[in-house]
Amino acid sequence: MATAARKYDLYSDAFRADTYATFARMREEDPVFRQPGIDGETPIWWVTRYEDAEAVLLDDERFVRDPRLALAPERLAEWEATLPDAIKFVDSHMLNRDGDDHRRLRRLVSKAFTPRMIELLRPRIQEIADALLDPVFPAGEMELVSDFAFPLPITVIAELLGVPPADRDRFRVWSDAIVRPALAADELERFGTRMVEFAAYLHELFELRRAEPGEDLVSALVAVEDGGDTLSEEELSSMVAILIVAGHETTVSLIGNATLALLTHPEQRALLERDPSLLPRAVEELIRFDGPVERTLNRWAAVDVDLRGCRIRRGESVIVVLGAADRDPERFEEPDTLDLCAERDSRHLGFGRGCHFCLGAPLARLEAEIALATLLRRLPALRLAVAEEDVRWRPVPLFRSLVALPVAWDA
Numbered sequence: 001m002a003t004a005a006r007k008y009d010l011y012s013d014a015f016r017a018d019t020y021a022t023f024a025r026m027r028e029e030d031p032v033f034r035q036p037g038i039d040g041e042t043p044i045w046w047v048t049r050y051e052d053a054e055a056v057l058l059d060d061e062r063f064v065r066d067p068r069l070a071l072a073p074e075r076l077a078e079w080e081a082t083l084p085d086a087i088k089f090v091d092s093h094m095l096n097r098d099g100d101d102h103r104r105l106r107r108l109v110s111k112a113f114t115p116r117m118i119e120l121l122r123p124r125i126q127e128i129a130d131a132l133l134d135p136v137f138p139a140g141e142m143e144l145v146s147d148f149a150f151p152l153p154i155t156v157i158a159e160l161l162g163v164p165p166a167d168r169d170r171f172r173v174w175s176d177a178i179v180r181p182a183l184a185a186d187e188l189e190r191f192g193t194r195m196v197e198f199a200a201y202l203h204e205l206f207e208l209r210r211a212e213p214g215e216d217l218v219s220a221l222v223a224v225e226d227g228g229d230t231l232s233e234e235e236l237s238s239m240v241a242i243l244i245v246a247g248h249e250t251t252v253s254l255i256g257n258a259t260l261a262l263l264t265h266p267e268q269r270a271l272l273e274r275d276p277s278l279l280p281r282a283v284e285e286l287i288r289f290d291g292p293v294e295r296t297l298n299r300w301a302a303v304d305v306d307l308r309g310c311r312i313r314r315g316e317s318v319i320v321v322l323g324a325a326d327r328d329p330e331r332f333e334e335p336d337t338l339d340l341c342a343e344r345d346s347r348h349l350g351f352g353r354g355c356h357f358c359l360g361a362p363l364a365r366l367e368a369e370i371a372l373a374t375l376l377r378r379l380p381a382l383r384l385a386v387a388e389e390d391v392r393w394r395p396v397p398l399f400r401s402l403v404a405l406p407v408a409w410d411a
């Protein structure tokens with residue numbers, strides 16, 4: 001693999017340990033820069049300044065998610081040939097569509113995710129958070145990612161969808177397969193097998209909800225599919241897949257990253273403990289400071305576009321580096337400082353911008369608020385149980401996400 005051709009190392013463990021310094025160099029020296037992506041070959045434009053990042057995300061006519069709107073037929077055929085067949089069960093979702101198709105798919109679920117609807121979940125989310133801490137409390141220690149950050153959002157999204165929470169370990173395997181890049185033939189084969197399993201699982205679930213509908217989102221979506229041609233079978237399974245994957249991968253990482261940031265910034269944590277009303281703002285600042293979605297999925301240029309003096313040709317790929325934009329000194333004062341005070345302007349791009357702005361943002365915000373408040377309130381003298389340098393990041397290209405976070409408290 002021709003990784004040497006990359007000026008900026010964006011995939012190795014060394015990069016993971018030094019992410020924000022790399023982003024600072026990119027923003028400064030090469031704010032719009034073309035270098036190979038993860039396969040070491042396909043060129044990608046990397047956009048790292050806030051102003052440019054926002055402009056690309058808002059320009060959803062010229063920067064599209066659906067390659068059929070941007071690639072010439074022979075390149076599209078080449079590109080499609082690289083995809084395993086089984087991907088169609090999970091990739092016909094709103095984040096891969098543009099224009100009317102995108103609006104149609106998003107509208108089907110948007111009502112369930114409004115701040116008002118999500119607020120109704122508060123007591124149940126609190127109950128889940130408390131129930132997770134009850135059994136571990138006496139031990140005075142836990143591995144925060146698997147004992148708390150993972151089961152919390154996956155239980156919430158499973159209940160919302162009407163998926164048995166007991167299956168959550170299986171979602172973890174499928175979800176991991178979706179976010180982990182598959183390049184080599186054996187990886188692609190494994191990915192294909194996992195997706196066939198996932199599709200079979202979903203198919204069975206749809207049959208179950210058809211026979212016995214409940215109050216859940218899957219029952220509602222199955223009824224839409226049965227009611228006419230507005231939702232195909234592949235769109236239905238892709239919708240549920242994106243809600244499961246987006247509904248927990250990201251929030252697990254947010255709870256992990258945010259807890260790490262609080263534990264390594266004791267003065268900021270004290271501020272929050274003194275004044276819990278800062279919490280909603282604090283969550284925004286924690287996303288800005290070390291958000292879980294480091295980069296967007298790639299957009300395709302539908303026409304030639306000039307951006308900061310660079311000509312991006314039709315059919316070329318663009319990735320917006322949200323983690324770099326949210327530390328841009330031209331947008332934020334002292335961007336590398338975590339500042340939970342009320343005056344800090346934290347209007348980050350961590351949930352994206354424009355028509356693909358995160359559908360689940362109200363849910364993610366509420367889950368993070370409850371998770372952090374509950375950890376700080378219930379676990380006296382909460383602290384890291386390993387040295388900060390020993391905390392490791394997952395080797396996935398899209399997310400900024402901890403492998404594990406061992407913590408301890410005075411039980």
Ligand code: HEM
Nearest residue numbers: 094095246247250251254296297351352356358359360364
């Ligand atoms: C901290 C948690 C979360 C973060 C940081 C996050 C971030 C994002 C970002 C950056 C995008 C835009 C991606 C792009 O434009 O390429 C996005 C889209 C999306 N997110 Fe989230 N997300 C989070 C939680 C959730 C949750 C809990 C759900 C659902 C339950 C969700 C569902 C979605 C969906 C469906 C989209 C696609 C929207 C569209 O295409 O119109 N996300 N999210």
